[in-house]
Amino acid sequence: MALALSMALALAPVGTAQAATTVFRHAHLIPIDAPETADGLLAVVDGRIAYAGPAGGYAMPPDATVVDATGRWIMPGLVDTHSHVGGFAAADESGPIQPGVRVLDDVNVLDAGYRRVVAGGLTTLNVMPGSSFLSSGQTVYLKMRKVGRGEVLDAEDLAYTIDDGRGSRRVLGGLKMANGTNPQRKPPFPGTRGKSAQLVRSTFIKAQEYRAKVAAADGDAAKLPPRDLDLETLVEVLEGKRVVHHHTHRADDIVTVLRLQQEFGFRLVLQHVSEGWKVADQIAAAGVPCSVIVIDAPGGKLEARDLRFETGAILAEAGVKVAFHTDDWITDSRLFLRSAALGVRGGMQREDALRALTLAGAEMLDLQDRIGSLTAGKDADFIVLDGDPLSVYTRVRETWVEGRRVFDLEDPEDRLHADGGQGAGANQTPYLCCAEHGGES
Missing domain, CATH: 3.20.20.140 (Metal-dependent hydrolases)
Structure with a gap:
């Protein structure tokens, strides 16, 4: 998925809304409210899920942005x-x-x-x-x-x-x-x-x-x-x-x-x-x-x-x-x-x-x-994983909210927050739960 995904989303940087249809193909889908699909398709239009299921069940628009999600697993946020x-x-x-x-x-x-x-x-x-x-x-x-x-x-x-x-x-x-x-x-x-x-x-x-x-x-x-x-x-x-x-x-x-x-x-x-x-x-x-x-x-x-x-x-x-x-x-x-x-x-x-x-x-x-599920009409909140969600080796590669990518593990700053400690993101103030209330920080 790496090169194909990077090229497909070159015009869709982190935080950029998808105006047209974006289609993720060949992903392992976990819809939650339907059986898992090993070779599935997820279509997103204007921040909502348009389709999630077997690839043959969706008529893809000719102008859709297509992402090859081979090897990736997609489930709801x-x-x-x-x-x-x-x-x-x-x-x-x-x-x-x-x-x-x-x-x-x-x-x-x-x-x-x-x-x-x-x-x-x-x-x-x-x-x-x-x-x-x-x-x-x-x-x-x-x-x-x-x-x-x-x-x-x-x-x-x-x-x-x-x-x-x-x-x-x-x-x-x-x-x-x-x-x-x-x-x-x-x-x-x-x-x-x-x-x-x-x-x-x-x-x-x-x-x-x-x-x-x-x-x-x-x-x-x-x-x-x-x-x-x-x-x-x-x-x-x-x-x-x-x-x-x-x-x-x-x-x-x-x-x-x-x-x-x-x-x-x-x-x-x-x-x-x-x-x-x-x-x-x-x-x-x-x-x-x-x-x-x-x-x-x-x-x-x-x-x-x-x-x-x-x-x-x-x-x-x-x-x-x-x-x-x-x-x-x-x-x-x-x-x-x-x-x-x-x-x-x-x-x-x-x-x-x-x-x-x-x-x-x-x-x-x-x-x-x-x-809560990959269901047509719901908000396009979903995550892209590089393996089974129950595996300790699996990582979140991307997080999408209402059709916008809000996390990308390939982004150096995002990776810092994925792997770093509480101080990651020095341009912001970490919220230490007890410091301002007399507790230990």
């Missing part, structure tokens, strides 16, 4: 359902529950970490605040378009948005919540698991009461309660407009979250679930999906000491929808493909593991209509 790249500091120590705070306002779009993200083949991130509070604030779903090259200075330009019905765009994201040891701190923070659950329960009841008052006012400004950004956010949760992404490790903590979800009916994604394998049947019965972290060298956190490579397999076998995440900086985004390989080592089916990197995560973020 990877979806990380739990990341902290670019920002994680939302709530502060003024209280344990702060859902009105937005991590969007903390995101540093010049963080060199985003260059490493696309080097790993990740094209969509759920960037979350930390887990030091019962609720640290709102997450934001970011698309890795034009990252790290000075083209974007506002995080909203990376954010997924929808029409809010009032002539504006609403930024999409969930709500970060947590239980277990992380939120158990000195006053005013809860000191026990029981008190943690009581505080969450009481706050959701206040949100129910707030929603009732707003409804009773029936648009009369004089009767409306004073605006409360925290309660407004929880009302969105109660109405299903915002998904709760809940940090939880121990089996008893997982069950507590399921209990609260049943009481208040909010939509839920369980994050981490180190001991999820112990309560897989309960999770499956609740119909709640899980975003699993796979760490090949666990340690340092007592709650995670029973984390197993088999967690994804056990949950999937029980009927639970499973996605993977990096929790970057906990695991490096450049090694995200390894999560699927370790999942298979732990007993997952190949198809389930690859889906956990892509479509399952998209579904947990309500973005499955746009990303």
Whole structure:
């Protein structure tokens, strides 16, 4: 593919939009929602996928740019359902529950970490605040378009948005919540698991009461309660407009979250679930999906000491929808493909593991209509690999977002971010997760 690809894309440098049709031929395609094709064809038109499948099923336009992808594997861009790249500091120590705070306002779009993200083949991130509070604030779903090259200075330009019905765009994201040891701190923070659950329960009841008052006012400004950004956010949760992404490790903590979800009916994604394998049947019965972290060298956190490579397999076998995440900086985004390989080592089916990197995560973020599979009509977010994605020898050669190439391993600067340390990209400021908050850098 090397010479043919370089010549075919000579007029399409990194970050340049493809105005016409671009066709990748003779690639091994992994569509996710369809069987793999050993000699496949991917067609991209105006930033969207026009076709993905056997070569004989597509009528190629005469003016198409044709790329010989022999020896390459192409699959959807990877979806990380739990990341902290670019920002994680939302709530502060003024209280344990702060859902009105937005991590969007903390995101540093010049963080060199985003260059490493696309080097790993990740094209969509759920960037979350930390887990030091019962609720640290709102997450934001970011698309890795034009990252790290000075083209974007506002995080909203990376954010997924929808029409809010009032002539504006609403930024999409969930709500970060947590239980277990992380939120158990000195006053005013809860000191026990029981008190943690009581505080969450009481706050959701206040949100129910707030929603009732707003409804009773029936648009009369004089009767409306004073605006409360925290309660407004929880009302969105109660109405299903915002998904709760809940940090939880121990089996008893997982069950507590399921209990609260049943009481208040909010939509839920369980994050981490180190001991999820112990309560897989309960999770499956609740119909709640899980975003699993796979760490090949666990340690340092007592709650995670029973984390197993088999967690994804056990949950999937029980009927639970499973996605993977990096929790970057906990695991490096450049090694995200390894999560699927370790999942298979732990007993997952190949198809389930690859889906956990892509479509399952998209579904947990309500973005499955746009990303997660090589399906006609979806955004042209895909990665080009030089081998099977489950092989430790395989590298991401290119990353494409909405039909634009945002990473090319042949580019010396991109290769620096693919192979270098945290200081790669000296023209930007690496985001050291704890330095500005009194931690070690």
